[in-house]
Amino acid sequence: MSESCTHDCSSCSSSCGERKEPQSFIEKTNEYSKIKKVIAVVSGKGGVGKSLVTSSLAVKSNKKGYKTAVLDADITGPSIPKAFGLKERATANDKDLLDPSVTQTGIKVMSLNLLMEDETTPVIWRGPVIGGTVKQFWTDVMWGDVDYMFIDMPPGTGDVPLTVFQSIPVDGIIIVTSPQDLVSMIVGKAVRMAEMMNIPIIGLVENMSYIECDCCGKKINLYGESKLEKVAAEYGVEALAQIPIKPEIAAACDNGTVEMCGDEEWLEKAFAAVEKKTADK
Template identity: 60%
Template sequence: MPENSNCSGASSCSKESCEGCPSNAKNKAGGGIAKEPMNAASNVKKVIGVVSGKGGVGKSFVTASLAAAMNRAGYKVGIMDADITGPSIPKMFGIHGQVYGTDDGMVPMETENGIKIMSINLLLDDEEAPVIWRGPVIAGVVKQFWNETVWGDVDYLFVDMPPGTGDVPLTVFQSLPVDGIVIVTSPQELVQMIVKKAYNMAEMMHVPVLGLVENFSYLKCPDCGKEIKLFGESHIDDVAKELGIPVFGKLPLDPAFAEQADKGAFATMENAYLDAGVEKLKTL
């Protein structure tokens, strides 16, 4: 069988002649697996994954914050909630109900200011019903969120992934044309190892790591303004220097953020702590 059966000259293709082939380069970026085709009625320019090596570090919060900021900067933004068993994006933006389908595919729901959202919670009859599916089924749904969703024109599609390095991150890296990822972490020293796991996975899949975000960096005393390091001293700068990637921001524990999320008012929330990351995304 030819080395590259997708090549127009596959009948005479060899390992040496395929090295410079565009099709071969695209496949290498996904670990040797061809990307899933984009929905025919969609035009997504940039795909940004938001990942974490462990759960509970505020990955969805960072995803929502970056999406809201890019929307506020005038870009057309979408969020793919790929955390199938723990979806939280719709509630944070006050989106409820079910999406509808057309001949072109599923139409994502939108916030009042135009952020498009696709989540498993928008396909369920009861948004509080648990999703008890095995990995391959979940991975298949993530692909459908890409090739069966009518995203239309989107400048930045943020993919909120579940924690760890399992089925869904692997599916996203292999199947979607990911332009880069943002790794979310917290201050504990243990996190250095966890960050490196996520970083090394991205390296293995030839996906650029755009930057790091540290959540829960400190709590500012409402009376004196002192920064209280509840989870210990920050190590994010050391990790970023070692890996050669920038820090997108250090986020405090702020009750106002939680209140906005609980109210479903995240679309209009401003998070100035991520300004450096937002500026970096604009340059992609």
């Protein structure tokens, strides 16, 4: 393998070994799409609220007047359409491209669940097919003008995150975690993958941080003491927010009304970090 290559050169032509710069695998969008900033929301494990953070940041971006979109890259576990109450299937247009679905407040969304006849049908595909689908969501959807696109990633550091980081010009990632014991190791995997792929880290968001007592307002650490500040310091990244456990938040996602949730304090700081760290790109 050539030092300047990012793949196995054994079956390539002789010119491959003569490259002086690494080969780029970034895919271009179609001529009808202009996407300015791309933010990926990642997690080292499932069930930490990554889709909640993705959809909430998109809502905040839209409320601030930015043209906003969400690309649901969690092909085998898509939940973005449900959070926004989207049920109609996406359709192709006369340009041989897919039109994204649009939420009540104008956020553009593409997800595999918007292409399935039954949203409960399992996706039993191998990695290359899943990765190809994610790339098509980038290249074959008529996104139009978008200021901020948020990508809801599947958990872990497997095929889809690798496809996204190699194929889509990601401007930064937000890592979502929880207060449980293995958080440092899990965050470490996400941080190191981003570093290896040369993707800037915007910061950490801790979900399910605490619950507030209805009687006295005291914060109860249901899953143990928060490790957000400690882990952020360990990896040299910014701690952006702690999201409490609130029944109304869960209900909004389940009922498809995430756009109707009030602006929580954590949204302000987290989205401000997105604006600040992508401003000079």
